[in-house]
Amino acid sequence: MTDTHPILRLESLALVAVGGFAGANARYLVGQFVPGALGTLAVNVLGSFLLGFLLYEAILGGFIGQETRAVLGTGVLSSFTTYSTFALETALLDSPLWMVGNVVATYGLGFAGVLLGRAVARALYGGAA
Template identity: 65%
Template sequence: MSEVTRHPLVRLESLALVAIGGFAGSNLRYFAALVLPGLAGTLAVNVVGSFALGFVLYERLYSGLLAKETRVVVSTGFLSSFTTYSTFALQSAQAPPLWLVVNVVANYTLGFSAVLLGRYVARLAEKRWSQ
């Protein structure tokens, strides 16, 4: 770790960015639950969040145009509060057996597919930005 990254102000900045992102993500998650309650709303935020996380993290590998601070706000702050594994697990456990299986398969299949789509979009964006 370099001297710059060890400096207390750098750590404080990262903490503040995660808090700001977390505040925004959790509030949008709450709004999404009001608009689309239950299993469908949880599935929707998990798939959208998986896509966004896939894009942000693969964008770093392909082009790296987003600043480190942006990645911290979006991935660790916003998306970790927007998506919700605990609600997914609880709702799945409370669902009838068939819906439990459907919900688990749908969340994982669509979530992984969304990450791959995010990676694909990041590659397209890198090609577009490099021209």
């Protein structure tokens, strides 16, 4: 079988769907403990860290298989993190100062999360990626 065989594509789709189910439920659970914009900030920063690690692990180590990366990256982390909720909750904040602060915090900490994920991957596998 080739990588383009319909059964393999269906298997990948099913794996991403299972990952999406897990990520959405994890996102909901975090929201129960940390509601509102702070909970959304937490999942977006954590998701950025994990996605950064997953990307750099693939570049530097390559121990996590392509299917697992699809489940974790496209499935779990895509449904765990949430731009639409971030945008809505930011618009609903009490003042423009809080809105700007939330945008700056989300993007700044998100980028920092990716860089921290890269640093962890580098520490585990070495390399300069």
